Amino acid sequence: MAGKDGKKRGRKTENDNSNSTSAVSTTRNYKRRSTDSNVAYQEYCELPFTLSSILVDEFEYITRNDIHAMRSLHVLPCPVTVKQVLEHYQKKRNKNHNDDDEKLKQEQIKRFCDSLALLFDDALPVCLLYREERPQYESLQNDENLRLKRPCEIYGSTFLLRLLRRLPTLLCTESRKEMDEVGPLFADLVVLLQKNRQACFKDSYRKPKRNELLSWEKENVGTDNGCGER
Template sequence: MTSSDPNTRTVPAVAAAAAVKAAKKKPAKAVAADSSPFLVGEKVLGFHGSCLYDAKIEKVEMNKDGWMHLVHYRGWNKTWDEWLGIDRLLKLTDENVQRQKELKEKLVAGEKNAKLGNPSRDNPRRSTGVRCKKRKRESIDEDDRVVRSEKVVNIQIPLPLRKQLVNDNECITQLNQLVKLPRSPNVHEILNKYHDCEVKKECKTVDTVAEIVKGLRDYFDKALPSVLLYKNERQQYKEVIVDNISPSSVYGAEHLLRLFVKLPEMLTDLRIQMETLTQLRQISQDLLRFLQMNQATFFLSNYQKSEGLAPTVKDEDN
């Protein structure tokens, strides 16, 4: 979860960091719940990432950090229930509902051109962008096969990688450090290693793995500058991404991991076939396990001071 300011806290690592800390500070004792501005059973709006979601207060308790509220997000599985502080909740008023709508429109406007995978010309229903939205009224049968992605792509980040995200967040936002670029292995190389590993297992369709991996790489390249960077990383991005170089050939596991935290939110409101979403979730989870197994090799143990930016990366044949 992030703060209520979507313009300054759009990086997914913040959401993971908050999730880890929230898991550790479950309220220890209960006091008079009617002292909180939010009551049990009350319908509210809760911040998740840079968006507001409809929620309901299930429990109200107090701990050393103040009032905490167990909320259930409407339309989401109970596994997404979590404890939120007062600063991440809003009353269900017309003004706040309008704010919710504006934040959602802003997110969709910034990502509506992003596409996942390489859609076939012979099968336009495989498109994950606006084209699918225009087809949603064509038939009831197709609506049965195409679903809202936010309710299906429930990606679980392994605890060691969540801790990695917390460390990443602290190094950049608190210690004023940056990931040294270019990274080795980079995102392109990591995804290729994963693909080769899966091919050797012969337990998945080679074409499916290749398609999803390519889609994730393309999505990473499109999403990095807009939603995967902290504010103080943007200057570094401008200096290293030159001559049409792909971000996936410069950045590494640190930024790839952020993609998986942000992915469910990025796919919000896109209408994608159930089969494609299931494959995406399964391969994403498998890829996260692959990152965890190679954590010592793929991730940096030390970042560099932000004053010393990485050298410019020249164009190369990928």
């Protein structure tokens, strides 16, 4: 009896096979859609060499692990913030939009900039900061002048480049329609940053304060660790 029951319990029905096939198909479609979106966004958000080199240099400043050459942090708020860049982009795109169709495009561009600012605010503490920058971020939460400001009102264009680098992963589940609508806007934003890089990237650097040091640094660096802009 037990053997028969065992066989009965182990036997798959047609419904089981159908559900299994459906699940596999759905998973494959999801992966295919995610991969397609990822590749497309990579094309739209690809950074030219001049912008990529900004990230390379910045990485060296921020993550340098050498007791004889102290690493650096961005001076915050940045001279040109993410919010200011997006406002400039929106104004430039809307410059000659007057008729009804163009006004619809104005609304689309405004939604794009507002959504990108919100995405930046959400993504910054999760995946845009280096480990060395987290103590500085945490100290900002206690700064009376800055703690009520949005990240896009504090951090600058270099952090926007970090976001653009991660967008293919962050937006991999977006629909093809959505991608076709906003993809060209991302590409235009990259062009604007490239053409105006001297105006957009005015970041300055300083040495970390003692409360912004990592634990191992506090053990190896003297208490007199004043700020100095780079």
